[in-house]
Amino acid sequence: MAEETFHPKIVAFVCNWCTYAGADLAGTSRIKYDPDIRVIKLPCSGRIDPLFLLQAFERGADGVLVSGCHPGDCHYTSGNYYAQRRWIVFRELLQFLGIEEERVQFSWVSAAEGGKWAEVVNDVVGKVRELGPFTRYKEIVR
Amino acid sequence: MAEWESQEHALREKARELLSEGKAGVVIGYGAGTAPDRAVPAFVRRAEDVDRLVWGPECHHNLAVYLTRKEVRGLGRPAIVAMGCTARAVLVQIQEGQLARDDVVVIGMTCEGMGDPVFHKCRRCDVRTPREYDVLIGSELGPAEGDVEDPERERLEQASPEERWGYWTDALGRCIRCYACRAACPLCYCERCIVEKNQPQWISTSPEPKGNLSWNITRAMHLAGRCVECEACERACPVDIPLMLLNREISRAVVEHFDYRPGYDRDAKPVLVDFAPADKAEFIR
Numbered sequence: 001m002a003e004e005t006f007h008p009k010i011v012a013f014v015c016n017w018c019t020y021a022g023a024d025l026a027g028t029s030r031i032k033y034d035p036d037i038r039v040i041k042l043p044c045s046g047r048i049d050p051l052f053l054l055q056a057f058e059r060g061a062d063g064v065l066v067s068g069c070h071p072g073d074c075h076y077t078s079g080n081y082y083a084q085r086r087w088i089v090f091r092e093l094l095q096f097l098g099i100e101e102e103r104v105q106f107s108w109v110s111a112a113e114g115g116k117w118a119e120v121v122n123d124v125v126g127k128v129r130e131l132g133p134f135t136r137y138k139e140i141v142r
Numbered sequence: 143m144a145e146w147e148s149q150e151h152a153l154r155e156k157a158r159e160l161l162s163e164g165k166a167g168v169v170i171g172y173g174a175g176t177a178p179d180r181a182v183p184a185f186v187r188r189a190e191d192v193d194r195l196v197w198g199p200e201c202h203h204n205l206a207v208y209l210t211r212k213e214v215r216g217l218g219r220p221a222i223v224a225m226g227c228t229a230r231a232v233l234v235q236i237q238e239g240q241l242a243r244d245d246v247v248v249i250g251m252t253c254e255g256m257g258d259p260v261f262h263k264c265r266r267c268d269v270r271t272p273r274e275y276d277v278l279i280g281s282e283l284g285p286a287e288g289d290v291e292d293p294e295r296e297r298l299e300q301a302s303p304e305e306r307w308g309y310w311t312d313a314l315g316r317c318i319r320c321y322a323c324r325a326a327c328p329l330c331y332c333e334r335c336i337v338e339k340n341q342p343q344w345i346s347t348s349p350e351p352k353g354n355l356s357w358n359i360t361r362a363m364h365l366a367g368r369c370v371e372c373e374a375c376e377r378a379c380p381v382d383i384p385l386m387l388l389n390r391e392i393s394r395a396v397v398e399h400f401d402y403r404p405g406y407d408r409d410a411k412p413v414l415v416d417f418a419p420a421d422k423a424e425f426i427r
Contacts, residue, residue, distance in 0.1 A: 050359075050360070050363050051336070051345075051360060082415070088421075089363075090363060092391070093362060093388065098303040098307030099303070106423070106426040141352040
């Protein structure tokens with residue numbers, strides 16, 4: 001029997017104005033992408049607290065994707081710039097703790113980039129699939 | 143050492159002057175502890191009590207922690223005994239709007255290093271003369287010329303993710319959630335900490351691996367771009383978690399990406415509540 005493909009649980013935290021609309025466009029354009037992603041919509045990438053990511057891992061996520069408007073395009077002018085500084089630091093902290101960088105990924109996807117959204121999701125899912133389940137984290141939080 | 147004694151003498155004189163002239167309602171300093179190598183915080187409110195103040199290598203607590211406390215604010219205008227790291231914490235509190243510069247008298251103490259033997263962090267200290275003070279006690283000192291290496295952090299940075307994870311789950315597994323780190327930190331001043339919020343509860347409060355991990359990551363992250371590296375948290379920790387390794391790793395990232403050091407400039411905007419249009423993160427595609 002063929003080995004079953006691992007379907008990672010990926011949580012995507014996306015902003016309402018760009019990436020969510022981009023994902024919508026991917027849908028209305030009938031672009032097919034990996035279904036192993038769960039999208040959580042927030043007003044702005046600046047609203048995404050690092051705690052959300054920890055919470056996702058605590059609840060069994062194997063990977064996380066954070067996505068918002070391109071710099072300069074934020075609906076609230078600058079939320080994504082603040083987010084960017086936060087992620088620059090937080091990402092290095094997570095790596096220092098031993099969480100692989102592929103498990104926490106970031107992108108800017110605009111409302112016009114349905115195709116890019118599909119690419120990003122497929123890529124994230126693929127990389128996390130390669131890494132396998134996040135058992136290290138699951139073991140300590142069970 | 144003669145320098146400690148002469149500083150102690152000058153400190154008492156200054157405290158007497160501030161209290162008797164009504165320039166301060168309370169002098170927050172150090173008093174004798176239960177053993178010669180221990181000091182306790184002292185709150186001196188009357189000029190005749192200034193001889194309770196002591197100064198020596200056992201005076202390593204960061205007294206800025208008291209400036210934001212309500213019960214201390216009720217005592218009148220504080221004068222704080224501050225070596226370089228304490229003064230940095232005061233500056234961050236001012237930067238963050240917790241304190242107005244005129245609300246506090248900073249009695250700056252030049253400091254050749256606390257602890258016996260001298261703490262490692264003091265051997266690479268660049269604020270031996272505080273960066274902010276109303277009065278300076280002691281002769282000015284340049285940066286310490288000690289070891290700037292951080293071998294443990296560098297070793298971990300080189301290690302594999304598995305090793306790092308093992309190291310931290312071991313270390314954080316010891317956490318008993320006493321929050322001594324939070325209590326000792328002059329910049330953990332939130333009246334209601336995220337860990338005490340339970341609707342929804344973001345961080346489990348039991349001393350078990352899940353909550354320990356989230357708590358310690360969150361504590362470190364909330365100090366990102368703010369930590370002045372006084373190491374009060376690490377010395378307060380009863381189970382010897384190397385908390386400063388996390389803080390120093392973040393400080394390294396903040397310096398590397400934003401060339402920013404908290405508590406150096408009271409007019410600077412805190413780095414994580416600011417941005418520059420030129421900010422760039424290669425990892426965001």
